Amino acid sequence: MFDFEKHLAELEILGVLVVGDLMLDDFVYGEVSRISPEAPAPVLAVSRSEMVAGGAGNVARNLAALGARCVFVGVVGEDEAGRRLASDLAAAPRIEAHLVVDPARPTTRKTRYVSEHHSTHLLRADWELATPVDAATEQALIAQALAALPRVGAVVLSDYAKGVLTPGLIAAVIDAARKAGKPVIVDPKRADVTVYRGATLITPNRQELTVATGHNATTDDDAAAAAEELRQKVGATAVLVTRSEQGMTLVADGEAPVHVPAYAVKVLDVSGAGDTVVAVLAAMLASGAGFEPAMRAANAAAAVVVGKRGTATVSIAELRARILPGASLASEEKIVFDWSVLDRRLDVWRRQGLRIGFTNGCFDLLHPGHVRVLAQARAACDRLLVGLNGDASVKRLKGDGRPVQDAHARAEVLAALEAVDLVVVFDQDTPLELIERVRPKVLVKGGDYTVETVVGREVVEAEGGEVILVETVPGHSTTRIIARSGSKPAV
Numbered sequence: 001m002f003d004f005e006k007h008l009a010e011l012e013i014l015g016v017l018v019v020g021d022l023m024l025d026d027f028v029y030g031e032v033s034r035i036s037p038e039a040p041a042p043v044l045a046v047s048r049s050e051m052v053a054g055g056a057g058n059v060a061r062n063l064a065a066l067g068a069r070c071v072f073v074g075v076v077g078e079d080e081a082g083r084r085l086a087s088d089l090a091a092a093p094r095i096e097a098h099l100v101v102d103p104a105r106p107t108t109r110k111t112r113y114v115s116e117h118h119s120t121h122l123l124r125a126d127w128e129l130a131t132p133v134d135a136a137t138e139q140a141l142i143a144q145a146l147a148a149l150p151r152v153g154a155v156v157l158s159d160y161a162k163g164v165l166t167p168g169l170i171a172a173v174i175d176a177a178r179k180a181g182k183p184v185i186v187d188p189k190r191a192d193v194t195v196y197r198g199a200t201l202i203t204p205n206r207q208e209l210t211v212a213t214g215h216n217a218t219t220d221d222d223a224a225a226a227a228e229e230l231r232q233k234v235g236a237t238a239v240l241v242t243r244s245e246q247g248m249t250l251v252a253d254g255e256a257p258v259h260v261p262a263y264a265v266k267v268l269d270v271s272g273a274g275d276t277v278v279a280v281l282a283a284m285l286a287s288g289a290g291f292e293p294a295m296r297a298a299n300a301a302a303a304v305v306v307g308k309r310g311t312a313t314v315s316i317a318e319l320r321a322r323i324l325p326g327a328s329l330a331s332e333e334k335i336v337f338d339w340s341v342l343d344r345r346l347d348v349w350r351r352q353g354l355r356i357g358f359t360n361g362c363f364d365l366l367h368p369g370h371v372r373v374l375a376q377a378r379a380a381c382d383r384l385l386v387g388l389n390g391d392a393s394v395k396r397l398k399g400d401g402r403p404v405q406d407a408h409a410r411a412e413v414l415a416a417l418e419a420v421d422l423v424v425v426f427d428q429d430t431p432l433e434l435i436e437r438v439r440p441k442v443l444v445k446g447g448d449y450t451v452e453t454v455v456g457r458e459v460v461e462a463e464g465g466e467v468i469l470v471e472t473v474p475g476h477s478t479t480r481i482i483a484r485s486g487s488k489p490a491v
Contacts, residue, residue, distance in 0.1 A: 007287040008320055012067040014286045016279075017148050019141065019173060020056030020158030020165060020187075022074035022099070023108035023128075024081045025271070025311040027051075029116040042122060044113055053085055054110065054311045056158035058272045059187075062279035062301075064094040065313035068286070071148040072097045073141055075133060075164050081107035098144040102137050105129050108162050112271070114309075132163045142172045149176055153286030154183045156278055157199070161189040174198045183285045186236075187278045188212070197235050201291065203278055204230065205242045217241065223249040224257035238291045242277055242302070244270075250295045258292050263303035263322070272311035276301050280319070297323060308344075334415035335408075336424045339437065345422060346438060349383050357381025358440035358456075360431040362389045363410050364403045369446065371417070376470045377444035378419035386420050387434050390427040397429060430455045441465040 030046040053061055056074055063070040072089065076082030076099050085107065089097035109127040114120065133141070141164065149155070155177045159165045175198065177184045183200040193212045196202060209217050209226050212233075217223035227239040228251045238252035247261040280301040284294035300322035301314045321333055336342045349356055359377045363370055363386075378384040388411055394403040403410065411423045426434045435443070435456035443460045447469045451457060457467050 007284060007289055007293075008316055008323075010287050011283050011316065013069075014154075014283060015069040015071060015152035016063050016154050016156060016282045016286055017071045017073070017145060017152040018056055018059050018063070018156045018158060018282075019073045019145050019169070020059070020156070021108060021160035021162035022053065022057045022072075022076060022085060022164075023055040023110060023160070023162070024085055025052050025054030025058070026109060026111040027310045028111060028113045029309075030114075031117055032115050032122070044115070044122060047116065050310055051084065051088075052311050053088055054272060055108065055160045055162070055275070056156075056164075057085065057089065058275035058311050058313075059156055059158050059279045059282075060089070060095050060097075061092065062276045062313045063283060064092055065315050066279065066283050066319065067316050068094065068283045069152075070095050071152055073100075073144045073148065074098075075100050075102050075105065075137060075141070077101070077105045077107040078103040079107050081109045081127070096148075098148070100137055100140045100144070102133060105133070105163075108160075116309075128162055130162050132166045138166050138169055142169050145169070145173050146176050149173075149180055149182065152182065154185065154282045156282045157184065157186045157196070158275070158278065159187060159189045167195050170195055171197075183282075185278055185282045185285065187274060193230060193234050199234060199236050201238045201240060201281065201285070202230065202234055202236050203240045203242065203274070203281065205274065206244065206246075209241050217243075217249075220246075220249065220257075220259045224251055224259075227251040227257070240281070240291070240295055240298075242274060248295055248299050250291055252291045255291075258295065260296060260299050263300070265303045265307050267306045269309050269312070270306050273302050273306050275311075276305045276314055280314070334420065334423055335411045336422060339424070342422070342424050342437070354382035355442065356438065356440045357384045357442035357444060358387065358431075358435060358438055358460075359384070359444040360387030360389070360426075360434075362394045362398065362403060363414055364394065364398075364405060366413050371419075373444065373446050373470045374414075374417060374419045377442070377468070378421075380444065380468055381440075381442045383421040384419060385422045385424060385438055385440065386414055387431040388414065388423055388425050390425050393427050393429055432456055432459070435459050439463050439465075443467045445469055447471040 027050045029048050030044040032042040034043050036043050060070045060072040076085055078101055086099055089095050106127050111125045112121055113123045174184050185201045186196045186199045187203050191211050213226045213229050215226040217226040223241050227241050231239045241249045245262050250258040277298040280298040281294050284297050301319050304314045304318045305312050357377050391407050407425050414420050414423045432455050436459055445454050451467050454467050
C-alpha cells in the first residue's frame with residue numbers, strides 16, 4: 001500500500017522545475033446592488049482586491065504551499081505587473097525564480113471582477129500578447145531550465161498558450177529531462193499535442209481532450225479511449241484527464257484505466273484548480289509515487305482548492321486531511337493556528353445560521369472538570385470553539401515548568417473530543433482579542449468564575465449573547481494533578 005504520510009513528509013526536501021506562462025491574477029471583489037444609469041451594466045461596489053501569481057506562477061505557489069522547493073523559469077514584461085510578479089516571487093519561501101525580461105511584451109495580466117456574496121465572476125479583462133517569444137528569449141529560457149534540471153526531481157511544463165513554451169523549448173526540456181531520468185508533467189493548452197512528444201504525463205481537461213482527439217469524452221469508457229489515443233499520439237507514459245464533477249480518468253501504458261469520482265464539495269471558484277492538480281502530481285511523482293497514488297492526491301487537492309475564492313493554493317495539512325483515513329483527521333480538521341482559516345470557518349457557520357459557542361483555557365492536563373465544562377458548553381450551542389493558550393501565554397500565566405504539554409499536544413487532545421468543533425491557539429494573556437473576532441452567542445466558563453469576572457462578557461452581551469457558568473468538579477485541577485505527581489511547578 002502506498003504510504004501517503006511518508007511521501008507528504010518528504011515534500012519539503014524535493015525540488016520541481018516549472019517552466020511556463022507566468023501571469024498576474026488580479027481579483028476585484030465587491031457587491032452589486034444596482035444597474036448603472038449610463039448603460040445596462042451592473043455597478044460593482046468594490047470592497048477589496050487581491051493580486052497573486054497565476055498561470056505557471058500558481059503551479060509554483062502550490063508547490064511551495066505543499067512544502068516542496070520550486071525552481072521557476074518564465075517571462076515578464078518591462079512593466080508594473082512584471083515588477084510586481086518579480087517582487088512577489090522573490091519574497092516567496094521555497095520559490096527560486098529565474099525571470100527573463102522581454103521589453104517587447106506586456107506581462108500577461110487577468111483582472112476578474114467578482115460579486116463576493118454570490119461568488120460570481122461578472123467580467124474578466126486581459127492584457128496579453130499571445131505570440132511566441134523571440135529567438136533570444138527562447139534561448140535564455142532554455143539555458144535557465146537546463147541549468148536547473150540537475151537540482152530537481154520532476155519538471156512541469158505549464159502551457160497557457162501565451163508564447164513562452166515554444167516547440168523548440170518544449171523539445172529541449174523534454175529531451176534533457178528524459179536523459180536525466182526526470183518525469184515531465186505537461187498541462188496542455190494547444191490543439192497540436194504532438195509538440196509535447198516524449199513527455200511522461202499529459203493532463204488535459206475534458207475540453208482539451210476533445211479538441212486534441214475529436215472525441216466527446218462524456219462517459220468513463222469514452223474518456224479512457226480518448227485518453228489512450230492521446231497517449232499514443234504523444235508517446236507519453238500516461239494521460240490523466242480532469243473531468244470536473246465527473247472526477248478524473250487515468251490511462252497509463254500497460255495498465256487498465258482508473259477512474260476516481262470527484263469529492264462532494266461546494267464549489268466557490270475553479271480559477272487555478274488545474275494548476276493545483278499539476279503541482280500535486282509533480283510533487284508526488286518526484287517523491288517516487290506511482291501514477292494512481294499521485295492522481296488520488298491531486299483529486300483530493302482539487303477538492304480543497306475549489307472551495308476557496310480566487311487563485312488559491314492547498315497546504316500540506318489540507319491535503320493530508322483529505323487523503324488520510326477519518327480516524328487520523330481530528331487534528332487536521334479541528335486545530336487552527338492561522339486565524340485567517342478561523343475566519344473562513346466562522347463565515348461558513350454563520351451563513352448556515354449556527355449558534356457559535358466559546359470557551360477557553362490552558363487545558364494542560366485534561367481532567368473531568370475540563371470535560372464537564374466542554375460537554376455542557378457544547379450542549380448550549382451548535383458549534384463549540386475552544387480558545388487554547390499558546391505555550392508562551394501559559395508560561396506567563398502559570399510560571400516556569402508549565403505547560404507540561406506543548407500547544408500541539410494539548411490541541412490534539414482537545415480535538416479528539418466529540419464536544420469540540422474547533423481549537424484555536426492564541427498567544428495573548430487573555431482571549432479577549434479572539435472573542436472579539438469570533439463574536440460568539442454563548443460564552444462558557446467554569447463555576448469558579450463570576451459572570452462579572454469572565455473576560456469577553458461585555459463583547460458577547462453587546463451582541464445579544466449570553467454567559468454561562470458550569471459547575472466545576474470538586475478536587476480536579478491541573479495544578480493538583482501535577483502536585484500529586486511530585487512535580488513542583490510555579491503557579
